[in-house]
Each structure stands twice: as structure tokens, then as C-alpha cells.
Amino acid sequence: MRIAFIGYGNVGAPLADHLQRAGHEVTLAARDAGSESVRELLARNGALQVQSPADAVKSADVVFLATPFQANEAALKAVAAELGGKVLVDCTNPVGPGLTHGLNNTRSGTEMIQSMLPDTRVVKAFSIYGFENFEDSAYPAYNVKPVMMFCGADAAAKAIVGGLIDALGWEPLDVGGIEQALHLEHMTLMWVRYIRAGRRSPNLVWAALRR
Numbered sequence: 001m002r003i004a005f006i007g008y009g010n011v012g013a014p015l016a017d018h019l020q021r022a023g024h025e026v027t028l029a030a031r032d033a034g035s036e037s038v039r040e041l042l043a044r045n046g047a048l049q050v051q052s053p054a055d056a057v058k059s060a061d062v063v064f065l066a067t068p069f070q071a072n073e074a075a076l077k078a079v080a081a082e083l084g085g086k087v088l089v090d091c092t093n094p095v096g097p098g099l100t101h102g103l104n105n106t107r108s109g110t111e112m113i114q115s116m117l118p119d120t121r122v123v124k125a126f127s128i129y130g131f132e133n134f135e136d137s138a139y140p141a142y143n144v145k146p147v148m149m150f151c152g153a154d155a156a157a158k159a160i161v162g163g164l165i166d167a168l169g170w171e172p173l174d175v176g177g178i179e180q181a182l183h184l185e186h187m188t189l190m191w192v193r194y195i196r197a198g199r200r201s202p203n204l205v206w207a208a209l210r211r
């Protein structure tokens, strides 16, 4: 699968690296091909490709958005013409002052993106844990895999993203439609408040137990 990354910092870099190593063709949608973050990531994985944002998105099947929430609009506007019909994986979280919901708890960032880009198939995923867990998803002491919850309106898009989640070592847990994104964003805030604000180890994720 051809995958483009808009944003390849703490979150995007390990996901881009691991997806390339899992056999995908991964391209950094680079505003500046000579930037420090591009150079660092190419030193980590020389098989990653680098193109302009428009070219990278144009040739991709799946596009990851891993930018600071405040940068989403500008980053997406720059490639909006190329995003029609594409699967867009929204890894971003609107975090407001004092670790509150950045859109006042009324609407998710993912729904905001979906309404900006009505022809794009937006799936929220890779958002609910700290990036340390994207660097390493393994919890080998347990006989269940950690879950990666995801949601979105388009079932076919979610099937594709579920496959990528599985390839990266998680149990894909489709929690429903795009209206669930607000609740995933609150789960993230709970994790961030508990772990980051509470100065706890980031090596903590959720698992699904069924009976």
C-alpha cells in the first residue's frame, strides 16, 4: 500500500518507520525536504521516500495526519485538492488549556476535519496513547494484544486502517462511527492526565477482555 505522512514527529516518525518495515511504500509529505526532522527520519530508515506534500498525497492510498492540532487546517488545505476519495488517518488531538478538550467538548477534531473534507474518508486512529507505544507496541508479558481503538464513517476505509493497526501489533478495535471520535479524544485526555500529568510511565495501554 502507498502511504503518505503529513507530520513525522513523535507520532508520525515511528509509524512511518514501522509501516515501511512492514512492507508498505511510505512517503514523507515534506514541506521542506532538507529539514532536520526529514534528515533524522531518513537516518533512521533510508527506505522512506520524500516528496512535496501534493505529490506525496496524490500518489498515496492512505494518508496519515500527525501534525499539532492547530496546524491541521493549514496542512490539510495545502493538499485538499489531492485528498478526494483517500483514506485519511487522523492521529491528532485537540488539546486545550489545562489539558481540557480543545473544542470545548462539543465536537471532535476528527468531525471538524471530515466536514472540511467531505469527500475524504476520515478514520481516527493512533491517537489514544503516548508516542512511546507507537515506538514499541509489544507487551510480551500478556497473552492478549493491546487494543488500538479507531472510528470513522466509512466501513471500507476502516477495514484498511484496521489492517494497518493489526500489522503494527495491535488488536484493531473498531468502536463505531465518526461520532465516537469525541469520546476517543476524551479517552486520550484521560490517558494524558493520568500518565503525563501524574508523572507515570507511558508504558500503559488498554486491552479488550470478552466473555
Ligand SMILES: NC(=O)c1ccc[n+]([C@@H]2O[C@H](COP(=O)([O-])OP(=O)(O)OC[C@H]3O[C@@H](n4cnc5c(N)ncnc54)[C@H](OP(=O)(O)O)[C@@H]3O)[C@@H](O)[C@H]2O)c1
Pocket: 006, 007, 008, 009, 010, 011, 012, 031, 035, 037, 038, 066, 067, 068, 069, 071, 072, 074, 075, 091, 092, 093, 094, 095, 126, 127, 128, 129, 130, 131, 132
Ligand atoms: N506526542 C504524543 O504522545 C501523541 C500521541 C498521540 C497523538 N498525538 C497527536 O499527534 C499529533 C502530533 O503530535 P507529535 O507529538 O508527533 O508532534 P511533533 O513531534 O511536534 O510533530 C509534528 C509534526 O507536524 C509537522 N507540522 C507542523 N506544522 C505543520 C504544518 N503546518 N504543515 C505540515 N506539517 C506540519 C512538523 O513538521 P516539522 O517536522 O517540519 O517540524 C512535525 O513533523 C498531535 O495532534 C498530537 O495531539 C500525540
